[in-house]
Amino acid sequence: MDARPAPDGPRAALPVRDLVKFFGVRCAVAGIDLDVPAGSLFGLVGPNGAGKTTALSLATGLLCPDQGRVAVAGHDVWSDPSAAKALMGVLPDGLRTLDRLSGRELREFVARMHRLDIATARGRSEELLVTLGLAGDADTMVRDHSAGMTKKIGLAAALVHNPRLLVLDEPFESVDPVSGETIREILHRRTAGGGTVIMPSHVMGLVETLCDRVAVTAGGRLLAVGATADVRAGMPLQQRFLQLVGARRMDGGGLSWLDTSSGSD
Template identity: 40%
Template sequence: MSEEAGNDVVVDPVAGDAAGIVVRGVTRRFGSAEALRGIDLSAPYGQITALVGPNGAGKTTLLLILATLLTPTSGEVRVAGLDPATDPDGVRARMGWMPDALGVYEQLTPREYLTFFAEAYRIDPAAVAGRVTGLLARVHLAEHADQPVHVLSRGQKQRLGLARAMVHEPRVLLLDEPAAGLDPRSRAELRDLLRELAASGVAVLVSSHILSELEELADRVVFVAEGRTVEEDEIAGVARFVVSGWRVRALDDAALTAALTARGVAPLATSAAGSDLPPMSETDAAALLAALVGDDVPVVAFGPIGGQLEAAYLALNKERR
């Protein structure tokens, strides 16, 4: 990886492009139906970009275009600097794809399964065995390496699918609902692995409905709705869309209630998780927290209800109704 002089644009040394994925004005029609109506998106190398939107927003259609499985009706698409419509083989050599519903060869073992795909990508035969063993360890399937795939759980098959997408060491990784079927520990391991891949310079694009996971994982977010890009921003910048409810919990409930009442803040609900406060901006929430601490209220938790990414998603969709 290198950087162009005078700016922070990361350039791939092989393809020479400034972002792993670039999408500009992409449309896609199926007969009279418009699935995409002008999508714009970029996914830089070295970062994880979250693709967020409701069902029917066009996320899967866009991923299929990026994965060379559909062609756009109009617009510009570049994956690792190449056009998937005119150079699908070149894109596939540089891109890893993990769809939401991944079929696997049930009678093979995970080792055989990954070896098959490594050979299909024409990886040096002398390197295949070591690469497959390393991948199985990275996705925590080493102990199941020589068992038939059909005995694996859904979550284990998801991890095998991720290993398959990584077998040729792609520069760009497309993931559609990668955490589906994973238990909490496996989701945490997935986060660590994707962060590791991004740190190594891979451009990762993730589509998921688990917004709390994306908020912890992603560097950037692209909101889409009705086949169009609604907003594209750094994760840290989504707070400007948010006027969300907040939840506060303290060791002394009576002191918390008195302090809130003194400031004219009435909790909407109270439970073991804490007191749910009315919607407010980050600035107002920070001022309220400072006031509570100044009143010697022993606050142990204070944060937005549901997370900022979820709140921003709901706010943007509300604006479009």
């Protein structure tokens, strides 16, 4: 386990070099270097404000960095965005969709944007609807779906063009256990076929059981990266994470008023 990446190689699905981003005087991403191996299910964990979402927004071209380079299959995300983004499927944080389209229309629209022919677009859309349990509401506008259904619609849109790289921000959030198991199977199938999945999450147990590699971030920096078992260092990922980020523990005096309910005699 090491916070430094290995040298660039043909097995790096997403090489990230010296990535820096400021918002005013605040440094959100402070010189991240990272290689995400092809075929990996890569977890990204960190406290709120650690820079996870910003780093992934930079890596997928949603934000422009102040410094650094990211490439997908040799295509620079900012100097060659069309080629790089054609190889990605992204489920972003705070998903916004064309919510006056139906779920079926949205998936077909995304597929056509990726230049799939009509027959392929419709066929894949229908398969995803059935697999993710959305077929019964396929013609309902996205705006009328529940949070969990909207999450699954976003996942289907990210998958429909069969991208080489999937970047999925909290793909299990608001999703029921049955659908969650289906999503697990989809992600494992994707990586078994040579695709790569990057998954930021706050759910340590999920990352520990699902991801074969993990990076721990705090303060816009990488604290550790490597095989999940190596990063864990013989302890549960939750415990190791708290150790790495220097989690503050409550002591004595703070919030002492919580010890007695206002309804107590």
